[in-house]
Amino acid sequence: MEQFTLAVKAVSDFFWNNILLFLLCGTGIYFTLRLKLIQVRKFGEGMRRLFGGFNLNGKKADHEGMSSFQALTTAIAAQVGTGNITGCATALASGGPGAIFWMWVSAFFGMATIYGEAVLAQKFRTTVNGHVTGGPIYYIRAAFKGRFGAFLAGFFSVAIILALGFMGNMVQSNSIGAAFSNAFHIPALVVGFFVAAVSAFIFIGGVKRIASVTEKLVPVMAVFYIVGCLIILFINRSTLLNCFQQIFVLAFQPQAMAGGVAGVTVKTAMRFGVARGLFSNEAGMGSTPHAHALAKVERPQDQGVIAMMGVFIDTFVILTLTALVILSSGALASGEEGTALAQLAFNQAFGSFGNTFIAICMLFFAFSTIIGWYFFGEVNVKALFGEKAVRIYSIIVVGFVVVGSALKVDLVWNLSDLFNGLMVIPNLIALLALSGLVARIAKE
Incomplete structure (x- = not known):
């Protein structure tokens, strides 16, 4: 099994680092x-729409969709996760501080990609059994008629169900269980049952309850x-x-200055950044258009503009703050990686509360995802198997x-x-294939 896990990781790494990296950026x-x-x-219009529509208790979603703000928070719920x-x-441990610059570059171009995704999701959304729905499966079918379009759309749907619905959610709960086990010594399985019970309650409520939860959860977790992070950066302000x-x-x-990670090249910094x-803000991956398709807006480009704010918040705000906390603490020199590196950085400012803070944030971030x-x-x-299959999926x-x-x-992480x-x-x-249509809509 270990060999299979390593083989899947090797294929995944090659795919991401040598093919998708260039396709997504391109x-x-x-x-x-x-x-x-x-x-x-x-950008200015996007910020105005973001704060103009801000509401922790907006009108409930219904068969016609949800508010533009609710669609954005549902998208951000998925974007802002353990990543x-x-x-x-x-990225910092493997690519050095320079990786953050390349994160910003990818996010800048990703904002244009996600604009196109949201516009197309709005343009080709449809009504099934009286309920508005949409996403890549519908604009893929519109882009390519016949068997080829059906194959591409079906392939996408199966991949996203496996990657996010099943394996992805499995590893998100694992992150919560591990964080709470380390911080509070609560058995991970107990945490898993609690998260599953709350999740089931939300799932049963359908899109109405999902929209209601995300519009409250996302702003609260982001502010928290x-x-x-700002408290820590104030403490470490002399190093900023x-x-x-x-x-x-x-x-x-x-290798130009102290703080560089040994053996890192420009290519390595760029690759990891x-x-x-891209893995964090999901621009171009085809996930967030499902939320943006349901937004009640006058024109598709209205949601395209606010969709860009999701990438901005995810990368230029949340990811950047995490990076600055780690760099300002000096924790990068410890040799730790992943969650342990983040915990060390927060512990240096908050003491033992650092583990608790990270555990709470992991709960917010992973649960929203x-x-x-x-x-x-x-x-x-629903698109592949019909309404009756949803209960089994849940x-x-x-x-x-x-x-x-x-x-x-x-293995599950690598498969995901x-x-x-x-x-x-x-x-x-x-x-x-539909970029010309997006360009025409953007000009309107």
């Missing part, structure tokens, strides 16, 4: 040019984490200038949440990464 650059720097021109803590720490200097200098000269950034990923999978289960997801909390899930990559291909093919 698509982002193409949309940026085709849409004439839409992420710069419409914002663990993924950022991994941002305030915690040096942190930014490391990020910019080591992006192009990895771009890969972890479980909700978002479940919903994305549900849309595709039961399987809840079971995976319980089991995943207490297992060593290296691989299927995440596989679902990107048909989504990007459709995005590029």
Whole structure:
């Protein structure tokens, strides 16, 4: 089994680092040019729409969809996950401080990609059994008629159900179980049953309850984490200038100054920064369009503009704060990686409360991702197998949440990464095929 796990990891790493990295970045650059720097021109409008629609207790979602803000928070629920803590720490440990610069670059171009995804999700959304729905499966079918379109759409749906709905949610619950076990010595399985029970309650309520939960949970978890990070950065304020200097200098000269990670090259910094950034903000992966399709807006481009704010919040705010906390604490020199590196950084400022803070944030981040990923999978289960299959899908997801909390899930993580990559291909093919339509809509 260990050999199989390593083989899956090798295939996944090759796929992400040598194919998807260039496809995702290339698509982002193409949309940026085709849409004439839409992420710069419409940034102000996106912020106005974000704060203009801010509401912790908005109108309940119904068969016609949800508010634009609820759609954004549902998307951010999936985007802001354990990758914002663990993924950022991994990028720093493997690619050095310069990796953060390349995270920013990938996010900048990713904002144009996600604009296209949201516009197409709105344009090709449809009504099934009286309920509005949408996502890549529908605009893939629109881009390619006949058997080829049906094959690509079906392939995408199966990949996202496996990658996010099943395996992805399994590893999210594992992150919660591990964090609470370390911080409070609560058995991981007990935590898993609790998370599964709350998840089941939300799943049963359908899109109405999912929208209601995410519009409250996402702003609260974001503020909690941002305030915690800002407190640490205030404590370490004398080192902040040096942190930014490391990020910019080591992006192009990895060994130019103290703080660089031994053996890191420009290519390594770029690879880990771009890969972890894209994996976190999900631009181009085809996941968040399921939420944006349900937004009640006057024009598709209205949701495209606010969708860009999800990538901005995920990478330029949350990921950047995590990186600055780790760099300003000096924890990078410890040799720790992943969650342990993040915990060390927070412990140096908060003492023993650091572990508790990370555990609470992991609960918020991973649980919100479980909700978002479940919903994305549900849309595709309905499209492939009909309404009756949703209950079976829900039961399987809840079971995976319980089991995943207490297992060593290296294989599941690697399989999730691989299927995440596989679902990107048909989504990007459709995005590029429909780029002309996106450009025309953007001009309206």
